[in-house]
Amino acid sequence: MTERKISKHIVLVIRILNGRSGGAERIYCELANFLEESGYRVTCLHFDSQAGEPFYHLNSRIERINLFAKNSKWITRRAAVSKYLPNRLREQAIWDKENKFFVRQLRDYFALVKPDIAISILPPANTPCLLAAKGTAVKVIPCNHNVPEQDYNNPNRWGKTSLDRQLRLRSLDNAAAIHVLFPDFGDWFPRHLHARITAIPNYISPGIQRPDPNPLREKTILAVGRLVEVKNYLQLIRSWSLLANDFPDWKVKIFGIGPQLKEMKAEIGRLGLNGRVDLPGHLVDLSGEYAKASIFCHPALFEGFGLSPAEALFLETPVLIYSDCSGVNEFVTDGLNGLAVERGGPDDNLANGLRRLITNEELRCSLGANGPASVSGFTLEKYRARWIELIERVSS
Numbered sequence: 001m002t003e004r005k006i007s008k009h010i011v012l013v014i015r016i017l018n019g020r021s022g023g024a025e026r027i028y029c030e031l032a033n034f035l036e037e038s039g040y041r042v043t044c045l046h047f048d049s050q051a052g053e054p055f056y057h058l059n060s061r062i063e064r065i066n067l068f069a070k071n072s073k074w075i076t077r078r079a080a081v082s083k084y085l086p087n088r089l090r091e092q093a094i095w096d097k098e099n100k101f102f103v104r105q106l107r108d109y110f111a112l113v114k115p116d117i118a119i120s121i122l123p124p125a126n127t128p129c130l131l132a133a134k135g136t137a138v139k140v141i142p143c144n145h146n147v148p149e150q151d152y153n154n155p156n157r158w159g160k161t162s163l164d165r166q167l168r169l170r171s172l173d174n175a176a177a178i179h180v181l182f183p184d185f186g187d188w189f190p191r192h193l194h195a196r197i198t199a200i201p202n203y204i205s206p207g208i209q210r211p212d213p214n215p216l217r218e219k220t221i222l223a224v225g226r227l228v229e230v231k232n233y234l235q236l237i238r239s240w241s242l243l244a245n246d247f248p249d250w251k252v253k254i255f256g257i258g259p260q261l262k263e264m265k266a267e268i269g270r271l272g273l274n275g276r277v278d279l280p281g282h283l284v285d286l287s288g289e290y291a292k293a294s295i296f297c298h299p300a301l302f303e304g305f306g307l308s309p310a311e312a313l314f315l316e317t318p319v320l321i322y323s324d325c326s327g328v329n330e331f332v333t334d335g336l337n338g339l340a341v342e343r344g345g346p347d348d349n350l351a352n353g354l355r356r357l358i359t360n361e362e363l364r365c366s367l368g369a370n371g372p373a374s375v376s377g378f379t380l381e382k383y384r385a386r387w388i389e390l391i392e393r394v395s396s
Helices: 023-037 072-078 087-113 123-133 148-153 162-174 191-196 233-241 261-270 287-292 307-314 349-358 361-369 380-395
Strands: 009-013 041-046 063-066 117-121 139-143 178-180 197-199 220-224 251-255 277-281 295-298 319-322 338-341
Touching: 009 023, 009 087, 009 123, 023 041, 023 117, 023 380, 041 087, 087 123, 087 162, 117 123, 117 380, 123 139, 123 162, 139 380, 148 162, 191 197, 220 233, 220 287, 220 307, 233 251, 233 261, 233 349, 261 277, 287 307, 295 307, 295 349, 307 319, 319 349, 338 349, 349 361
Parallel strands: 009 041, 009 117, 041 063, 117 139, 139 178, 178 197, 220 251, 220 295, 251 277, 295 319, 319 338
Antiparallel strands: none
């Protein structure tokens, strides 16, 4: 057997990995796998306080190191933050408590191992990784998996202090390149960073395949995603409550898990929708569900990429969204492959959009037929080629 030639050493950095089933964790693991398969030496670094294993498969040849050492808990507990400190000092103390040891561990690793490139995923890893690599030869590519304005400015996402938000943006000056999902997302960043920005959209998994050449479409409105506030599934439930009596043979199915499960169940009960809205939980392979559904409804406030709507379009299911949902309105076009309705106003436009699709089978078929071509650019092959091109360009 010929020994593989190992080229550059790529380190992938994420804050929390064990047991996490989100889209960013999936991309992290799959990126690690295909880089390893492409001949790179790959190490996965994370900072998990709890022992465990990644939810998604990692190739056994990939080295995985949890930087949360045994003394990490002692250090973070010891760094108590007094509420009597001036705000500036208190915010610095909070940031140090949450991040300083992670930065130190990363810096020690970079100094000892000297990887060629570090690719960090999500803001809780991006900032520490960029700060840790400053002054070293390690080149860092931070990945932005959401709308930049939300990840950098929203006080309710990630670290809650203004200092944390300042550091997120300021630390990008240390980046060798900056990843975004769509070219438009790059326009948000300060002009001096524009030359470093590369847009690489996510991809539809090759595992998403039509299970039947001619699936029988059921009278189902499908939604897929984590049950969190930003997905806005409570709105879908409320909009459906305005239509359910008019369409007794239709139902809503929302696949996913998350902290809003209890609240969603309560809302379903309050509106008398038991049996008309199903919450089946998590399902690994949703191909059959996409192919059977007549409508895919995605009422999210915003998205980075919107993988589930893209998968639905790939399987010819028309998609209903709000027109201002970034990361989905990049590929869902009103009247072409779905409907994009206005958010707000005196009417429930989501309910109106659902009614229009439910009552017009010809429209559903026409929009669905345009779905596959509209997402044909989101392939693993293109994703792989763009990442390898970026890595080689940055490391040359």
